[in-house]
Amino acid sequence: MITVEGLSKSYGNFRAVDDVSFACQPGRVTGFLGPNGAGKTTTMRIMVGLTAPSAGRVTIGGHLYQDIPNPGRHVGVLLDASAQHAGRTGREILSIGAETMGLPASRVDEMLELVSLDKTEAKRRLRNYSLGMKQRLGIAHALLGDPSVLILDEPANGLDPAGIRWMRGLLKGYADRGGTVLLSSHLLNEVELIADEMILIGRGKIVAQGDKASLLAGAKHDTTNVSSLDNDLLTKALEHEGYSVAPAGAGLRVESAPVDVGRVAADNTIVLTDLRSADGGLEDLFLELTSDTQRDVLPEGAQA
Incomplete structure (x- = not known):
């Protein structure tokens, strides 16, 4: 020990x-x-x-x-x-x-x-x-x-x-x-x-x-990646409930927990094809907790 x-x-x-x-x-x-x-x-x-x-x-x-x-x-x-x-x-x-x-x-x-x-x-x-x-x-x-x-x-x-x-x-x-x-x-x-x-x-x-x-x-996991058979309808339904929604690849990124997104989809009879937490695991937690010590951050407007 x-x-x-x-x-x-x-x-x-x-x-x-x-x-x-x-x-x-x-x-x-x-x-x-x-x-x-x-x-x-x-x-x-x-x-x-x-x-x-x-x-x-x-x-x-x-x-x-x-x-x-x-x-x-x-x-x-x-x-x-x-x-x-x-x-x-x-x-x-x-x-x-x-x-x-x-x-x-x-x-x-x-x-x-x-x-x-x-x-x-x-x-x-x-x-x-x-x-x-x-x-x-x-x-x-x-x-x-x-x-x-x-x-x-x-x-x-x-x-x-x-x-x-x-x-x-x-x-x-x-x-x-x-x-x-x-x-x-x-x-x-x-x-x-x-x-x-x-x-x-x-x-x-x-x-x-x-x-x-x-x-x-102990970290906050209230962001969700979701896709459905009708993303436009799902977006409208989520925004109607007050959730922030943004396009993410072939789906959507929602500022809410997966259970909330799933409930809205069920209430509106929308078929989901993917529903998961957007949590990035240990790496995201690590970068969040040590953010003030990181040097490898691309300045705003800078190009690689």
């Missing part, structure tokens, strides 16, 4: 992490989401003793990371897949890790097989690895000591679709066996598929946390 309590980190007048508190439970995957510069990596670095906090603390299994004996046997960490000696081979990197942790050499072969790095790739030097191969090696290193907790920063970065699916299954299986997983990612759709809990951070502050259902339930 990971427990973050009142965590803050300042660099001069800039506060990278601002009074952050949350917990990651065993048997669950927790997604840590936020724009670039939101404070995700700083928080993770504090967790594993690479950065000192200005206030608050993080405990793993009730202990500060620095107080855990042979921490690699308890906490698997991947913050930067390239942060290894570029001149060493993949096998050498894992072998050094295994020796440091007091593990048998056979564990190296087990991990190479687990992450699908073959014998030829294992003998290749890190500088000649693709980003996806570095990620696989980094995951192997994080799992080397058979830890009970995993802390992973952007683990899907550089993986192809098959690799992302492989990683998803790997981490879900790890959590199903009782492991605690904290992962940061910008791949929101992937987080929706894998995470049991989600923590959204913006400008160093937690803006929302909970499981997907509770997060989306």
Whole structure:
């Protein structure tokens, strides 16, 4: 279990992490989401003793990371897949890790097989690895000591679709066996598929946390996409009831909940061919909650 309590980190007048508190439970995957510069990596670095906090603390299994004996046997960490000696081979990197942790050499072969790095790739030097191969090696290193907790920063970065699916299954299986997983990612759709809990951070502050259902339930879902056999008649009926209606593709977009739209259609004997919430899921919620931190907004009137 990971427990973050009142965590803050300042660099001069800039506060990278601002009074952050949350917990990651065993048997669950927790997604840590936020724009670039939101404070995700700083928080993770504090967790594993690479950065000192200005206030608050993080405990793993009730202990500060620095107080855990042979921490690699308890906490698997991947913050930067390239942060290894570029001149060493993949096998050498894992072998050094295994020796440091007091593990048998056979564990190296087990991990190479687990992450699908073959014998030829294992003998290749890190500088000649693709980003996806570095990620696989980094995951192997994080799992080397058979830890009970995993802390992973952007683990899907550089993986192809098959690799992302492989990683998803790997981490879900790890959590199903009782492991605690904290992962940061910008791949929101992937987080929706894998995470049991989600923590959204913006400008160093937690803006929302909970499981997907509770997060989306807390947002307003009162916009509907609808189409019918007679969209003109449906538009008139909806506007007569006071709803705002606009064309949307082959259908209509209505500022109301689907149940209200369906009721108007039924009252006017209009056959619907499509009726669904216009909710955009986690991505829309994420962008809404972190809107003041987004930089990729096209200025009005600007053209691509």
